[in-house]
Amino acid sequence: MNKTPECTPLQLALCQLDRVAKKIKLDPCIHEKLKHPKTILIVSVPIKMDNGKLEVFTGYRVQHNIDRGPSKGGIRFHPDVSLDEVQAMAMWMTWKCAVMGLPYGGAKGGVCCDPKKLSDRELEKVTRRFTTEITPFIGPRKDIPAPDVYTNPQTMAWMMDTFSMHSAHAVPSVVTGKPLEIGGSYGRNEATARGCVFAAEEFMRFRGKDIRESTVVIQGYGNAGAFAHKIAQAEGAKVIAVSDSKAGITNPEGLDYEAVSAFKEETGSVKNFPGAKNITNRKLLELECDLLIPAALGNQITAENAPRIRAGLIAEAANGPTTEEANIILHRRKIPVIPDIVASAGGVVVSCFEWAQNLMGYFWTAEEVSTRLNDVMSLACRRVWDISREKKIDLRLAAYIVAVSRVAEAARLRGIYP
Numbered sequence: 001m002n003k004t005p006e007c008t009p010l011q012l013a014l015c016q017l018d019r020v021a022k023k024i025k026l027d028p029c030i031h032e033k034l035k036h037p038k039t040i041l042i043v044s045v046p047i048k049m050d051n052g053k054l055e056v057f058t059g060y061r062v063q064h065n066i067d068r069g070p071s072k073g074g075i076r077f078h079p080d081v082s083l084d085e086v087q088a089m090a091m092w093m094t095w096k097c098a099v100m101g102l103p104y105g106g107a108k109g110g111v112c113c114d115p116k117k118l119s120d121r122e123l124e125k126v127t128r129r130f131t132t133e134i135t136p137f138i139g140p141r142k143d144i145p146a147p148d149v150y151t152n153p154q155t156m157a158w159m160m161d162t163f164s165m166h167s168a169h170a171v172p173s174v175v176t177g178k179p180l181e182i183g184g185s186y187g188r189n190e191a192t193a194r195g196c197v198f199a200a201e202e203f204m205r206f207r208g209k210d211i212r213e214s215t216v217v218i219q220g221y222g223n224a225g226a227f228a229h230k231i232a233q234a235e236g237a238k239v240i241a242v243s244d245s246k247a248g249i250t251n252p253e254g255l256d257y258e259a260v261s262a263f264k265e266e267t268g269s270v271k272n273f274p275g276a277k278n279i280t281n282r283k284l285l286e287l288e289c290d291l292l293i294p295a296a297l298g299n300q301i302t303a304e305n306a307p308r309i310r311a312g313l314i315a316e317a318a319n320g321p322t323t324e325e326a327n328i329i330l331h332r333r334k335i336p337v338i339p340d341i342v343a344s345a346g347g348v349v350v351s352c353f354e355w356a357q358n359l360m361g362y363f364w365t366a367e368e369v370s371t372r373l374n375d376v377m378s379l380a381c382r383r384v385w386d387i388s389r390e391k392k393i394d395l396r397l398a399a400y401i402v403a404v405s406r407v408a409e410a411a412r413l414r415g416i417y418p
């Protein structure tokens with residue numbers, strides 16, 4: 001991973017909070033409160049592996065804030081998962097939910113493991129034991145996990161089942177991103193990508209541009225990246241490069257979603273896709289394009305490569321892909337960045353819809369979900385755009401002003417207990 005020594009994810013998150021606090025003259029007491037997560041859980045996840053040996057993984061769940069409602073955020077299975085990163089992502093979830101106007105605070109979780117080296121049985125054991133360890137702290141009115149990097153609807157089904165077994169009744173609303181058959185929502189799988197492409201289209205429209213005449217580069221080919229390819233192509237854009245952890249591929253004539261995804265399904269990677277040129281992930285980020293969608297991991301656009309980025313617009317489907325220094329460089333170079341808390345919020349918006357449908361016991365059609373997602377995204381994009389124009393600031397700072405102001409107001413109204 002292209003991690004730079006610039007700063008850790010938590011330092012970046014705190015630095016972003018300081019920047020906005022200064023701008024909105026945030027009450028120092030509320031600022032202090034928002035710097036600290038409400039709850040940090042570190043749990044051991046001992047697993048009897050298929051070979052009979054015991055391995056102990058470390059799991060985390062951080063709940064950053066619950067001033068606007070129960071906390072919400074994904075679970076990541078990755079060897080780089082650390083408390084620092086989980087804390088940062090929990091804080092970003094608070095801002096993401098607030099900027100989208102959702103009745104949630106932020107949380108994040110993860111298990112430090114390499115899921116590619118685990119069998120399905122071992123993965124299920126990791127999921128069930130981790131869920132058991134955090135069970136007292138999660139619940140439909142407390143904290144609602146969802147999928148993130150290398151977790152998926154099957155992981156959520158195991159989490160839901162484990163929590164339900166401990167409760168002695170079915171509790172579908174404890175997690176979102178579940179399969180449809182056990183209370184998932186239409187549109188959840190594609191929601192992050194759909195929201196990201198919709199946000200990009202909105203900001204292009206504000207700037208008099210049209211996605212149908214644009215070229216798109218996507219880093220990462222999982223849930224967020226692959227669906228972004230599918231949706232951008234369906235919207236009429238030409239996707240000229242995509243990548244996964246093994247390599248990137250490019251073809252200036254365009255890459256067909258069906259063909260690339262079938263190839264990745266068959267071979268395990270986009271690398272060596274027929275008719276395309278292999279490139280490194282590093283080079284991919286520097287390709288000339290109208291829209292760049294980082295949809296892999298954090299810290300990908302840094303002070304080192306930001307001067308060479310040649311995108312007309314960046315929409316952050318990933319969490320924290322741009323460092324603070326890179327953000328400043330891109331702003332100076334007049335390359336707008338739709339920040340993660342807006343561009344990657346489609347998933348949590350539809351998660352909120354899934355949770356609401358579970359609590360009601362009444363389900364919406366795919367069309368209803370899609371229309372409501374567009375409505376929520378559209379409102380948030382317009383608000384962020386207006387503030388950035390009015391205050392002559394970058395989109396990230398504008399989004400943070402909306403988000404932090406909303407959370408601060410909720411915190412002020414509720415007061416500090418006791």
Ligand code: NAD
Nearest residue numbers: 148149150192220221222223224244245296318319344347
């Ligand atoms: P995923 O596990 O489905 O896919 C991750 C993809 O990134 C894979 O294709 C993998 O090969 C690729 N990848 C890993 N390391 C890479 C590297 N060094 N360079 C290039 N590609 C690399 O994960 P996802 O759910 O698509 O999440 C991707 C990003 O989107 C993460 O930052 C996640 O936090 C963010 N996100 C996801 C959701 C969601 O609903 N899935 C919601 C909001 C944000």
